[in-house]
Amino acid sequence: MDSGAIRRRLGAGLAVLTASVLLAVAAPGSAQAAPSSCTGRQVRMLPFSTGSVFVYKNGGRVCAVTVQKHPGTKRVVSVGVQARGHVAVRKSRRHARSSLPVEVYAGHRCVRVSGSVGSGKYTSGWILC
Known part of the structure; x- marks a missing residue:
């Protein structure tokens, strides 16, 4: 394969990669995407009229963050x-x-x-027991 063909293939691959990144960043409906500020696995999403509370658990630690339904x-x-x-x-x-x-150590509580x-607003009962 000559160097011109290699450059064309690399250019096409780079164009596809750039387009996919731009689509991922500007995807509609991403307002309700889970925030990345908590570590661990997401165990609950608790929706309410103006937003949602995302709850994560990592070992004995519990982390939560509230996200607006319509950000901006x-x-x-x-x-x-x-x-x-x-x-x-x-x-x-x-x-x-x-x-x-907000992150707290809950152990098995x-x-x-x-x-x-x-x-x-939203207030849960006792969860993750």
């Missing part, structure tokens, strides 16, 4: 996690997409998760 407008976004027998840890901020993540976006 700055609203007060908050999240909280409480391991049974311990005080709740809450974070809140005014943001256009999501809250800061049940946890209660809460989240809010603007006037909509």
Whole structure:
């Protein structure tokens, strides 16, 4: 194969790769994609009227983050996690997409998760028992 054919194939491959990356970044409906600020596996997605609370577990640690249903407008976004027998840890901020993540060590305890976006809010019962 001559060098011109190799260059053409590399150029075509690069064009396909660039197009696929651009489509992945600009894909519609990605507003509700799970946030990447928590480690571990996603164990729950708890939707409510103005957003969703994503819950992750990594060993004995539980992490949660709230994401707006329609990102773009700055609203007060908050999240909280409480391991049974311990005080709740809450974070809140005014943001256009999501809250800061909250991570607690729960071990094998049940946890209660809460989240809010603007006037909509969600509070779970004891979960992950």
